[in-house]
Amino acid sequence: MTEPDHRRVLYAIVCAAGPAAQVGKLVTLAHQRDWDVQIIATPSALDFIDVQALEDQTGRPVRSQYRKPSEPRSPRADAIIVAPATYNTLNKWAAGISDTYALGILAEAPGLGIPIVALPFINTALAARTALQHSIDTLRAEGVRVLYGPGEFEPHPPGTGGTRLDTYPWPLTLDKIDQLTRQAHRPQ
Numbered sequence: 001m002t003e004p005d006h007r008r009v010l011y012a013i014v015c016a017a018g019p020a021a022q023v024g025k026l027v028t029l030a031h032q033r034d035w036d037v038q039i040i041a042t043p044s045a046l047d048f049i050d051v052q053a054l055e056d057q058t059g060r061p062v063r064s065q066y067r068k069p070s071e072p073r074s075p076r077a078d079a080i081i082v083a084p085a086t087y088n089t090l091n092k093w094a095a096g097i098s099d100t101y102a103l104g105i106l107a108e109a110p111g112l113g114i115p116i117v118a119l120p121f122i123n124t125a126l127a128a129r130t131a132l133q134h135s136i137d138t139l140r141a142e143g144v145r146v147l148y149g150p151g152e153f154e155p156h157p158p159g160t161g162g163t164r165l166d167t168y169p170w171p172l173t174l175d176k177i178d179q180l181t182r183q184a185h186r187p188q
Helices: 018-032 045-049 052-058 087-095 100-114 130-141 162-166 169-184
Strands: 008-014 033-040 079-085 117-119
Touching: 008 018, 008 100, 018 033, 018 079, 018 162, 018 169, 033 045, 033 052, 033 100, 079 087, 079 100, 079 169, 087 100, 087 117, 087 130, 100 117, 117 130, 117 169
Parallel strands: 008 033, 008 079, 079 117
Antiparallel strands: none
């Protein structure tokens, strides 16, 4: 008897920011790299995404709340991408706050050794806050690959985020997650 093909499962955690409306681009790119995708949206992100279109694209329900005991579990994540990662989510996550389903997954994932890439979408006013830099440092110290800085995500002036949507680097998240998962499976 042969084992069924196991495609890697990628959780795409989507936060409430402009690029969320285009998360289907990430799904398409992930499918091209043989990932199955489970979309998990923060409650606020539900207003930014087309839930039905994403469910049709992934073949899975978009999750934003903890499941009821009678509901099936989502498959276990082999990797997680948080994009767009907002100021709010990055700070809550680093502080250990778990007040949504998405944050509950993120709170637990580093301790489970699941590779995680976070791609922020924030403006320069928020980026100037000490709290954000502390949060990014904390997450990086826990093994999260935060794509923030030159050559990755660089903040935009307040009120100009809409001009950055078409250049949001979705492919970079997959390049980094593929790199992390290869490293995780490399023999010691």
